[in-house]
Amino acid sequence: MFNKRTLLASSALAVMASVSQAQAGDFYISIAGGANWLANDKSGFTSSSGSFTSYHQNSETGFALSGAIGVHLDQWVHGLRAEVEAGYRRNKEKGRWAATTFSSGFSSGVINAHESKFSVMANVWYDIDLGRKWTPYLGGGIGWARTKVDGAFSPTFTSSGGAGAFTSFSREESGFAWQLGAGLNYEIQDGVRLGVGYRYFRGPDVKNKVFVGFLPVTFDHDDHTVQLELSIDTN
Secondary structure, eight states, X not given: OHHHHHXXXXXXXXXXXXXXXXXXXXXXXXEEEEEEEEOOOEEEEEEETTEEEEEEEEEOOEEEEEEEEEEEOTTTSTTEEEEEEEEEEEEEEEEEEEEEETTTEEEEEEEEEEEEEEEEEEEEEEEOXXXXXXXXXXXXXXXXXXXXXXXXXXXXXXXXXXXXOOEEEEEEEEEEEEEEEEEXXXXXXXXXXXXXXXXXXXXXXXXXXXXXXXXXXXXOOOEEEEEEEEEEEOO
């Protein structure tokens, strides 16, 4: 934990130092939005003293939004830029569960939840100058993120014939986050770029805090984002 905090603080200081040494014309602002996918469907099964619980969950396509303030660092390395970015991702998750116990018999139902991530990242990107209006780039960043999961386990069948117990939950975790990315920008006019990008994002997981029966349901997905980007120099 100490190493992660030290790395994050050092990166933030580096970005601030870069900004303080830049000229006014070196700054830019950017906004982005697109589709977000959560990788890795989750399943689980446990048994204890004749009781059984199982679940399976998957996610639907969600969305991602972000905004950043950055600075071109051509005075250090041509094509290098650094930025501070705030982002938000949200996906819906669905699934099914089943539980068998001596006291309540057999029951099953559905999982409905929303998983969201808010992040603040310090990024470094490198633009590959091809001498054309098309400019590919690559890089990544580190920072802080909060993962929040809200949902419910809704019973659809019980062996007793009753409605069963409706269980809602809301859990969150905050901590270290990182991402890698690449993209392609097109200069539509001087100082204005429109492009498409990809981000692989990894934030804190929500684990062992949500239970169906006596089985903990984990929410620990990788995020894959494809987005449209608009960047404008402020000079």
